Amino acid sequence: MKNFAKIALAGMMALSMAACGTSGTSPDSSSGALFKAGTYEAEAEGFGGSASPIHLSVTLTEDKIESIEYTADGETPTVGGAALPKLVENVIAAQSPNIDGVSGATVTSGGFFTALNDALTQAGADPSKLEPQDTGKAAAEDIEKTTDIVIAGAGGAGMTAAITAAQAGKKVIILEKGSVSGGNSSYATGGMNAANTHYQKEQGIEDSADLYYADTMKGGHDLNNPDLVRTLADNSSAAIDWLDSIGAPLSNVGQAGGASAMRQHRPVNEEGKILSVGTYLVEHLTSKCEELGIEIIYGAKVDRVLVNEGKAAGLHATGTEGNSIKILADKVIIATGGFGSNPDMIVKYRPDLEGYVSTNAPTITGDLIPLLEDIGADFVDLEQIQVHPTVVQKDGALISESLRGDGAILLNKHGKRFTDEMNTRDYVSARISEQDDSYAWLIADQKMADESTVVEKYHSKGYMVQCDTLADLAKLIGCEESTLEETFSKWQAAVAAQKDDEFEHEAITSVITDLSHAPYYAVQIAPGIHHCMGGVKINTNAEVISTEGNVIENLYAAGEVTGGVHGGNRLGGNAVADFVVFGRIAGENASK
DSSP states (O other), X not given: OOOOOOOOOTTOOOXXXXXXXOOOOOOOGGGTOOSOOEEEEEEEOOTTTTTSOEEEEEEEOSSOXXXXXXXXXXXXXXXXXXXXXXXXXXXXXXXXXXXXXXXXOHHHHHHHHHHHHHHHHHTTOOGGGOOOOOOOOOOOOOEEXXXXXXXXXXXXXHHHHHHHHHHTTOOEEEEESSSSSBGGGGGOOSOEEOSSOHHHHHTTOOOOHHHHHHHHHHHTTTOSOHHHHHHHHHHHHHHHHHHHHTTOOOOEEEOOTTOSSOOEEEOBOTTSOBOOHHHHHHHHHHHHHHHTTOEEEESEEEEEEEEETTEEEXXXXXXXXXXXXXXXXXXXXXXXXXXXXXXXXXXXXOGGGTTOOBOSOTTOSOTHHHHHHHTTBOEEOTTOEEEEEEEOTTTOOBOOHXXXXXXXXEEOTTSOOOSOTTSOHHHHHHHHHHSGGGOEEEEEEHHHHHHBHHHHHHHHTTSSEEESSHHHHHHHHTSOHHHHHHHHHHHHXXXXXXOOTTTOOTTGGGOSOOSOSSSEEEEEEEEXXXXXXXXXXXXXXXXXXXXXXXXXXXXXXXGGGEESSSTTOOOTTHHHHHHHHHHHHHHHHHTO
């Protein structure tokens, strides 16, 4: 079996791209042959888009799907890359393509089945008529186990907490609703905010936890819980050190919107190119969980928080085959993320966001919110739902804020800048919505593409269009070339002067390009639902607080499922900081 998946971005449609079958013996209808025996090649778009499709090599006998090999350079290792071997195993067991895809890897699953059906059609079969066979597998058995700590959610916060607890000698079980780990954490593209780190010091960057605290409170419009923000800032440097210790260094330091210093820490590959932080961290966290023997039960949707005499005592879940999963534990940690993929819940708290596209993973539906309500947990800021300014509207793909930090600019349909690109997300989103037709173009150049895999990734997936000249870019946008020339001239003068008189770009002193390096890369964007800043109320020990203001004993929470850290607006780079810092705190305190 071959799998060379490297990078991914959710959202591309699965469409058949190419197919060519080997010669074989025609099916013998009199003998009941299903296929023309041979090996058949087929391709379809997955997360990698047309530039990096999923390629299948399907070997068939006259009556059997014998094997399926694949290459998938464009699929996320921790999402599509983890889903593909499961898809192969399930198809061969069922001898049919008419089975469910892998939860959490919808686009990869769609591309896989499109290519598989193509190959089977080449072999003379009608895929729609290949009914799944009885695999002989017994129905999934009910599960009941006892452990030290049980965690709901195998995203960034859940796995960070699990690793921290396991390192303290505790036995940990994670229940994950999806079929792969990661959740929304896999979709993070920018970096992790941290202050006073050794990487900043090594690169001559001045920063402090006090400045980080001030920026986060200001960015959240002072609706944040000051104690939680203080905890976030004060523990951020140690969180970077901890990531170093598990083999996941974030050594590149850039600028994020709303930050007064360069503090967004990002991973790089062997060539020094910047990588997407979410994919990178989920891959390393998942590997560390495996190394430490942490059990992750996939396809387990938590439907009850078990309570004994007012104290959390475990979790109950239902498996994908309807089986009962009951885990009794001394301590319980909730890390299931927000509700950005639950339109009904979004509208319940923010009717004005009805119809907005979402950047969230499909499993992020707020399942634990009513369950925590049932046991008396309190909540804060549930109406505080962040929209991200740069989202591809056709599929919810997020265009990283890190590009604007590196010097990408936003243009309206007339080819003019209209905002400080590095202001807070709510501010930039509002400015985009004010433009004609409520959209904008984000523009990068070749220098950015040379220094980051992010531009390369968006271009390969068809999101970013390459324009060799300003004339080509003007044609794409539909504006006057002379207007574009004036816009770029002003921007380049501002970068040279390190001062943006037009819009007071907050990070102009740290951009890596003045956009004078053709070709250009452009993508049309508009705001989309991105992050739920409200959630269950916790204290600085990550303990869940009841509606009466008391700690619910033995119950902890971390990550996007919690509220109070981000207030009325989350700064880019703070989601990763949130799940690492509070994931560690939850793991540490649950281990005591």
